[in-house]
Amino acid sequence: MPDRRCRLFHVDTFTRTRFQGNPASVVLDADVLSDEEMQIIARELGSPETVFVLEAESSDHDLRLRFFTPRHEVPFVAHATIAAHYVRARPPAQASPASKCSRPKEICASQSN
16 A cells, blocks of 8 residues: 655744644645545544645645535635645645645635745
8 A cells, every 4th residue: 555644734924822722633634635535534634614625626726725615615714725835834844835726616825934
């Protein structure tokens, strides 16, 4: 069986105090997960929203984000997007500028250092 590792983070956005603000779970390296596994993980974590960070599908963006509640996938979650970019900007995660797309409405945003 191939090595299937993801990195998981809990982030409280819009605060500097732990366990306050808007909570979100962030899963990096999520390309190894199926849709069903993403939903199972989101349900197991129990965060209001879980964002899965995946590789880009084309050259017009650097990464993809998929958002899940414990019950279903949703098209976009602002605080989870902020949480994902926060995690990526902190070592040892990737710290490069990025633009992202989320489906189904292809909402795009950019991040720069």
